[in-house]
Every structure is written in C-alpha cells, then in structure tokens.
Amino acid sequence: MPRIVLASQSTSRRRLLESAGLNPTIVVSHVDEETDFFMAMTPADMVIALAIAKAHTVRESINYPAIIIGCDSTFDVDGISFGKPETPEVAIERAHQISGRSGWLHTGHCIIDTEKGIE
Numbered sequence: 001m002p003r004i005v006l007a008s009q010s011t012s013r014r015r016l017l018e019s020a021g022l023n024p025t026i027v028v029s030h031v032d033e034e035t036d037f038f039m040a041m042t043p044a045d046m047v048i049a050l051a052i053a054k055a056h057t058v059r060e061s062i063n064y065p066a067i068i069i070g071c072d073s074t075f076d077v078d079g080i081s082f083g084k085p086e087t088p089e090v091a092i093e094r095a096h097q098i099s100g101r102s103g104w105l106h107t108g109h110c111i112i113d114t115e116k117g118i119e
C-alpha cells in the first residue's frame with residue numbers, strides 16, 4: 001500500500017487522519033499562499049487552488065508511491081478571507097471584527113494517487 005502523505009503541517013489534520021487509523025507522512029509544500037495569484041481569487045476558489053498547488057508541489061518532491069492529501073481552509077466574512085490567526089492577539093482582534101456577523105468556512109482538498117496516476 002502506498003504511503004499516506006499529508007501536504008500540510010496542520011496538527012488538526014494530522015490528528016484527524018490518525019484518529020481514522022492512518023499514520024501520515026508529513027511533507028510541507030512551502031507554497032507561498034500570499035501571492036497575488038491566490039489573493040486575487042474568491043475565498044472559495046482560493047482554497048481549492050491552494051489545495052491543488054500543495055498536493056502537486058509535494059508530488060514533485062517525493063519519489064515513492066503515495067496518496068497525497070493537499071488541503072486548505074479559510075473563513076470568509078463578506079468576501080474577506082481570514083486565515084488561521086498566528087497569535088492570540090490576532091485571534092482576539094478578529095473576533096471583535098466579525099462579532100455578530102455571519103461567515104463561511106471554505107475548505108479545499110486535492111488527493112493524488114501517484115501509483116494509479118489519478119487525482
């Protein structure tokens with residue numbers, strides 16, 4: 001069976017796979033998420049494009065059979081994308097910004113089976 005490769009350093013994504021009985025290999029893609037290319041997209045399109053970019057970048061960096069899982073997510077309030085807050089202070093500031101407002105959590109996934117050549 002090919003290895004499961006998570007193209008992310010997300011602890012919560014790793015734990016989710018482990019809770020399903022999988023032991024993923026972590027390979028960080030280092031895709032620059034802040035480029036104008038991604039930032040010009042809607043939040044929904046951006047997470048899909050980032051998931052694909054992460055999975056494809058990792059596919060190019062490994063030389064063994066694998067099932068590669070690329071993921072991204074963002075919280076969208078009025079078309080503004082809020083990624084993961086990097087500090088508690090940023091989290092508090094964002095909570096104040098979006099207090100009383102509704103938003104959408106967008107998640108994109110890309111799964112590549114390198115052995116079968118399917119995505």
